[in-house]
Amino acid sequence: MKQFPIRRITILFLGLFWIACIVPAKQEPFRPKVGEFPTLEKAHSYKGELTFVDHANRRGSLRIDGDGRFRFAAPSPFALLPYSLVRYHGAPADLRDIPLGTVMYAKAYLPPDPKISSVPVLPLDNREKKYGYAGTGVAPAENHIFLFEDEPSYCKRLGLVWKLKEINLKEDQGIITARRESKSGNGDVHEETFSIDTATRFWRGKEHLYLRDLLEEKVLPENGVQSLNDQSVLLGIFWKPTSGGVFKRFHISDVWLDELAMERASRIQNETHKTFVKSRWMPGWVDKVEYGKFGRAQVTVTLFGGMDDSLYADFKKGQKAMLASSENTLKHWAGGTAGTAQMASKGILLEVSKTQEKVPLGSSGIQLSLETNLVTEGFRPGKVIRIRPESWPLLQVPREEYIHHNRDGIDIRFPTPDIFQIIPKN
Amino acid sequence: VSDLISQKVWPESGKKEMKDQSALLGITWKPAPGDGLSGAFTSFHISDIWLDDQSIEHAAYFQTQKNNHFIRTRWMPAYVNEVKYGKFGQATATLTLFGGMDQSLYNDFKKDVGGQINGAENTLKHTASHYGPGHMASNGKIIQVTKQEGKVPLGSSGIQIDFKTDQIIEAIRPGRVVRFRPDSWPKSQIPREEYLFNNSPENRFPTPAIFRKN
Numbered sequence: 001m002k003q004f005p006i007r008r009i010t011i012l013f014l015g016l017f018w019i020a021c022i023v024p025a026k027q028e029p030f031r032p033k034v035g036e037f038p039t040l041e042k043a044h045s046y047k048g049e050l051t052f053v054d055h056a057n058r059r060g061s062l063r064i065d066g067d068g069r070f071r072f073a074a075p076s077p078f079a080l081l082p083y084s085l086v087r088y089h090g091a092p093a094d095l096r097d098i099p100l101g102t103v104m105y106a107k108a109y110l111p112p113d114p115k116i117s118s119v120p121v122l123p124l125d126n127r128e129k130k131y132g133y134a135g136t137g138v139a140p141a142e143n144h145i146f147l148f149e150d151e152p153s154y155c156k157r158l159g160l161v162w163k164l165k166e167i168n169l170k171e172d173q174g175i176i177t178a179r180r181e182s183k184s185g186n187g188d189v190h191e192e193t194f195s196i197d198t199a200t201r202f203w204r205g206k207e208h209l210y211l212r213d214l215l216e217e218k219v220l221p222e223n224g225v226q227s228l229n230d231q232s233v234l235l236g237i238f239w240k241p242t243s244g245g246v247f248k249r250f251h252i253s254d255v256w257l258d259e260l261a262m263e264r265a266s267r268i269q270n271e272t273h274k275t276f277v278k279s280r281w282m283p284g285w286v287d288k289v290e291y292g293k294f295g296r297a298q299v300t301v302t303l304f305g306g307m308d309d310s311l312y313a314d315f316k317k318g319q320k321a322m323l324a325s326s327e328n329t330l331k332h333w334a335g336g337t338a339g340t341a342q343m344a345s346k347g348i349l350l351e352v353s354k355t356q357e358k359v360p361l362g363s364s365g366i367q368l369s370l371e372t373n374l375v376t377e378g379f380r381p382g383k384v385i386r387i388r389p390e391s392w393p394l395l396q397v398p399r400e401e402y403i404h405h406n407r408d409g410i411d412i413r414f415p416t417p418d419i420f421q422i423i424p425k426n
Numbered sequence: 427v428s429d430l431i432s433q434k435v436w437p438e439s440g441k442k443e444m445k446d447q448s449a450l451l452g453i454t455w456k457p458a459p460g461d462g463l464s465g466a467f468t469s470f471h472i473s474d475i476w477l478d479d480q481s482i483e484h485a486a487y488f489q490t491q492k493n494n495h496f497i498r499t500r501w502m503p504a505y506v507n508e509v510k511y512g513k514f515g516q517a518t519a520t521l522t523l524f525g526g527m528d529q530s531l532y533n534d535f536k537k538d539v540g541g542q543i544n545g546a547e548n549t550l551k552h553t554a555s556h557y558g559p560g561h562m563a564s565n566g567k568i569i570q571v572t573k574q575e576g577k578v579p580l581g582s583s584g585i586q587i588d589f590k591t592d593q594i595i596e597a598i599r600p601g602r603v604v605r606f607r608p609d610s611w612p613k614s615q616i617p618r619e620e621y622l623f624n625n626s627p628e629n630r631f632p633t634p635a636i637f638r639k640n
Binding site: 049051063071072073074075117120121133197198199201206208210240241242247275279393394395396397398414416417 | 429455456457458459484487488491492494495499500556612614615616617618619627631633634636637
């Protein structure tokens with residue numbers, strides 16, 4: 001009688017189980033839902049070079065580092081989610097703060113509502129599509145970015161640090177070999193070579209130095225190889241053309257040699273962003289609207305997260321505030337000649353509460369209730385608003401940053417080639 | 427500002443006489459209080475103050491180094507003054523290099539130095555192939571470098587070079603824009619959006635048709 005092959009089946013089962021354990025599950029494309037902050041785990045991750053920015057519409061293009069040749073990858077359009085977190089130099093930022101060429105890390109999803117996406121909507125499996133020599137992964141459908149970070153911000157979030165191993169200098173340029181690892185010494189170690197040149201900035205305490213300064217101090221040799229003894233630093237990473245047929249060798253734009261230097265860079269960026277948010281108002285979304293009579297309503301909103309605590313501290317119970325409806329691009333509505341304030345609804349902050357539960361990324365965890373006698377169409381659950389506490393200045397924003405009730409049209413905002421004048425033949 | 431306050435150079439709040447201190451200013455625009463009609467909108471903002479010559483030199487050094495690297499990898503722009511045709515595709519093109527750049531860049535244009543010339547758009551975009559602009563460019567040698575005497579018009583470097591090549595191409599015509607690389611500059615690849623290759627107006631200036639109909 002033939003025996004049942006129980007041993008073989010057990011081995012096969014264990015083998016399949018082992019394969020299932022070591023092969024990461026393929027991440028399914030994820031579309032965020034209106035009124036819910038998505039989890040970072042469901043995001044598609046990529047990095048690339050910032051090549052174009054349309055800051056007023058909170059969108060841009062990134063040359064994504066796929067599995068092919070980086071130089072053939074055409075810039076891929078992306079949009080920021082209304083609650084996205086942009087981090088530059090370890091502090092909150094707007095797209096306009098980030099120089100073109102900066103290498104950015106993205107966590108992104110499918111467009112929440114493809115009908116109103118401000119960038120082209122791509123097929124769901126587009127991250128698998130091969131784009132010639134550029135390879136795959138260079139134009140994913142997940143082009144709505146949730147978390148967008150430069151190198152020092154990425155390192156600070158994950159507790160990473162760069163250890164400088166060696167420099168090889170020749171005249172006014174060189175190559176640095178460095179490895180990125182956890183500050184705790186655990187986890188993966190990533191080694192990479194970068195170019196540096198005379199425009200690389202070195203930050204030491206309050207000092208701002210160039211390569212020539214370090215050569216004068218004899219910290220670095222004029223020519224040749226020198227060990228850098230695993231010096232801990234944070235790096236700003238850029239892309240520039242490099243010679244020798246090497247296109248994808250990233251470039252060091254900045255080296256922060258100590259914590260004070262990095263802290264100062266973060267502080268400047270944080271102050272820039274605070275002024276920016278105070279002048280453009282705090283973004284958030286509507287959780288609920290309780291309607292009263294004659295246009296009165298109590299609107300409960302959640303403020304978006306990731307900003308400096310001092311901004312949130314300005315929202316106090318009993319204080320006056322202004323609430324304005326906004327697009328998903330965070331553009332205000334404006335009317336007449338008095339700007340965004342003219343279309344905003346005034347009211348009193350009846351309640352300001354901070355959740356005691358775990359706050360999802362994208363949210364501040366702060367909920368406000370504003371009572372107004374002018375509830376407008378923009379205040380609906382899930383819709384994006386901007387809110388200004390009375391203590392913030394009442395400022396005008398420039399023309400490209402608001403939508404005007406009668407001066408805007410789809411053709412004005414997204415012009416066609418018709419704007420190119422046809423020259424009459426004489 | 428916090429550093430100057432901690433040094434007691436500036437007060438924490440209130441006014442202080444600045445005694446006509448000489449400085450250079452970086453000016454940006456940020457929203458300013460006002461109703462938008464009374465002129466407060468155009469109250470500009472100081473982004474940077476350079477308090478002495480050394481500090482502005484420091485900033486200028488950084489920007490110069492950036493631009494030097496940029497030009498060396500994207501090549502020196504110029505326009506063609508004259509083309510003297512020889513036989514079998516040979517020609518000598520006389521070019522005027524555009525001005526306003528660091529002298530060290532112009533110093534690299536020397537008589538008898540080899541180089542490459544490439545056709546460019548008025549946007550200064552190269553024509554290129556998959557192997558970069560160097561692949562489409564014409565090789566040759568600088569046979570003469572002349573520096574214009576007298577007042578040089580803004581936009582011009584006042585430097586003319588005569589470049590002899592054995593592969594004269596369509597783009598090298600009087601009045602046309604070219605880019606030039608002396609052999610001492612690196613032969614690097616530039617990113618896809620910075621060169622022309624298999625172009626169509628739709629690719630370069632997309633219409634709203636790129637937004638898929640749902």
